[in-house]
Amino acid sequence: MVRSGYGVVDSADQADLIIVNTCAIRDKAEQKLYSLLGRLAPLKQQNPDTILAVGGCVAQQEGATMLSRVPCLDLVFGTDALNRLPTLVDRVALKKARIVDVGPRVSGENHQNPRTLKSGEGVSRFVTIMRGCDNYCTYCVVPFVRGRETSRPPEQIIKEIEVRVAAGAREVTLLGQNVNSYGNKEGLVSFPDLLTRVNKVSGLERIRFTTSHPKDLSEELIAAFGRLEKLCRHIHLPVQSGSDKILHRMNRKYTRTHFEERVARLRADYPDIAITSDIIVGFPGETESDFQMTLDLIRGIRFDSLFAFKYSDRPNAAAAQFKDKIPAKEKSRRLQALLDLQQQITLEKNKALIGTRQFILVEGFSKISATKEVQWSGRTSTNKIVNFRDDPVRDDQPRQPGGNDLTGKLITVVIKNGFFHSLLGTSVIKSPIHVRRKGVQSRAA
Ligand code: SAM
Ligand code: SF4
Numbered sequence: 001m002v003r004s005g006y007g008v009v010d011s012a013d014q015a016d017l018i019i020v021n022t023c024a025i026r027d028k029a030e031q032k033l034y035s036l037l038g039r040l041a042p043l044k045q046q047n048p049d050t051i052l053a054v055g056g057c058v059a060q061q062e063g064a065t066m067l068s069r070v071p072c073l074d075l076v077f078g079t080d081a082l083n084r085l086p087t088l089v090d091r092v093a094l095k096k097a098r099i100v101d102v103g104p105r106v107s108g109e110n111h112q113n114p115r116t117l118k119s120g121e122g123v124s125r126f127v128t129i130m131r132g133c134d135n136y137c138t139y140c141v142v143p144f145v146r147g148r149e150t151s152r153p154p155e156q157i158i159k160e161i162e163v164r165v166a167a168g169a170r171e172v173t174l175l176g177q178n179v180n181s182y183g184n185k186e187g188l189v190s191f192p193d194l195l196t197r198v199n200k201v202s203g204l205e206r207i208r209f210t211t212s213h214p215k216d217l218s219e220e221l222i223a224a225f226g227r228l229e230k231l232c233r234h235i236h237l238p239v240q241s242g243s244d245k246i247l248h249r250m251n252r253k254y255t256r257t258h259f260e261e262r263v264a265r266l267r268a269d270y271p272d273i274a275i276t277s278d279i280i281v282g283f284p285g286e287t288e289s290d291f292q293m294t295l296d297l298i299r300g301i302r303f304d305s306l307f308a309f310k311y312s313d314r315p316n317a318a319a320a321q322f323k324d325k326i327p328a329k330e331k332s333r334r335l336q337a338l339l340d341l342q343q344q345i346t347l348e349k350n351k352a353l354i355g356t357r358q359f360i361l362v363e364g365f366s367k368i369s370a371t372k373e374v375q376w377s378g379r380t381s382t383n384k385i386v387n388f389r390d391d392p393v394r395d396d397q398p399r400q401p402g403g404n405d406l407t408g409k410l411i412t413v414v415i416k417n418g419f420f421h422s423l424l425g426t427s428v429i430k431s432p433i434h435v436r437r438k439g440v441q442s443r444a445a
Pocket of ligand 2: 133134135136137140141142143177178213
């Protein structure tokens with residue numbers, strides 16, 4: 001859209017084109033979309049030339065139904081129509097037509113055109129390495145809205161990362177529904193090999209990835225954390241449930257014991273690695289005893305943080321047909337009990353970091369206090385947010401706090417306090433440590 005002359009405005013009422021990007025993973029996200037479209041409708045009445053478009057997975061799922069349900073909508077474009085967006089918008093503007101495009105990607109269309117990237121885009125960027133999923137977990141809509149798994153060629157991924165680094169990125173997060181199976185179908189390089197190539201991109205400081213399916217977490221990938229100095233010490237490993245019966249009904253293809261063994265394996269080699277996860281509560285047939293097994297797993301593993309969700313039926317997903325649904329009130333109770341437990345664990349883990357030195361990549365300001373003191377914000381290698389004052393105790397060139405822009409810099413910070421969502425610190429040295437030797441802090445560490 002940048003190449004078609006579009007730019008970003010501050011509010012929807014100034015826009016010629018409003019695009020709502022959607023997620024279909026849970027029912028709640030879909031409900032939010034319709035209430036947002038209701039709030040946007042008056043803008044369209046005030047200015048009938050404003051184009052209102054919906055893209056992403058709900059668009060893919062609903063197609064023409066959405067256009068008839070929402071009269072003010074001009075364009076519905078699915079997940080594979082993204083590259084056609086400029087043409088679709090032109091057609092809406094010129095022909096005053098209402099259009100639905102949920103068709104497949106035309107061969108030769110790229111995932112992303114790096115030429116449209118601009119500088120100052122941000123320190124940390126997401127890079128899609130694969131799309132779709134072949135796993136068919138019984139609760140999940142992804143295989144139906146994103147299609148079968150396909151991987152991008154490594155050369156294209158590296159090119160995009162190089163362009164992003166030239167535009168100011170210092171960290172990339174490689175995205176896929178199951179990065180462990182990257183390239184398998186197409187006979188490309190393995191995921192650890194891809195990481196090795198990304199690690200060589202000059203100017204890039206840190207690499208993250210998500211998501212890794214516990215059934216496929218290989219020894220080769222575990223070894224990559226030790227081998228690649230830019231690979232951050234964090235893994236998101238969604239377990240979904242602590243009950244083997246529920247894992248089986250979810251079609252996750254691993255057992256609780258397998259999951260616990262993989263976590264133990266990771267921690268044996270990297271005691272400092274952060275492990276986060278996703279949990280679904282109230283999956284059909286989940287008894288109180290199954291739920292207690294999930295709480296027990298959480299107590300045993302002590303994740304650094306968790307994303308927890310109440311199960312919701314999704315179109316086409318097998319579990320939508322399962323009979324023994326859990327009442328909404330019970331799902332809410334289980335979610336709250338789980339969140340209370342995790343909150344306590346996360347807080348204890350964050351408090352345990354008080355007094356430690358952490359190496360962080362600064363992403364920008366967090367706030368300017370009443371006393372005009374600037375607080376910066378960055379992340380540790382373990383993906384914890386650290387807000388800090390730039391008050392170096394060993395700085396050769398004294399300067400006013402906040403006088404220099406630290407965005408994109410690697411800074412060592414001593415942790416002063418730990419909260420549920422973040423850590424508070426103060427910077428201690430200006431320049432990062434570049435050397436990677438055993439026992440020596442690395443760029444990513
Ligand atoms: N590919 C990842 C994996 O296999 O773990 C998960 C991707 S999904 C986009 C993110 C999370 O949404 C899942 O891990 C799951 O916890 C949650 N989720 C997916 N479908 C759901 C549903 N129908 N109800 C509630 N939560 C759901
Ligand atoms: Fe959905 Fe399962 Fe694929 Fe993850 S692995 S995207 S949960 S089907």
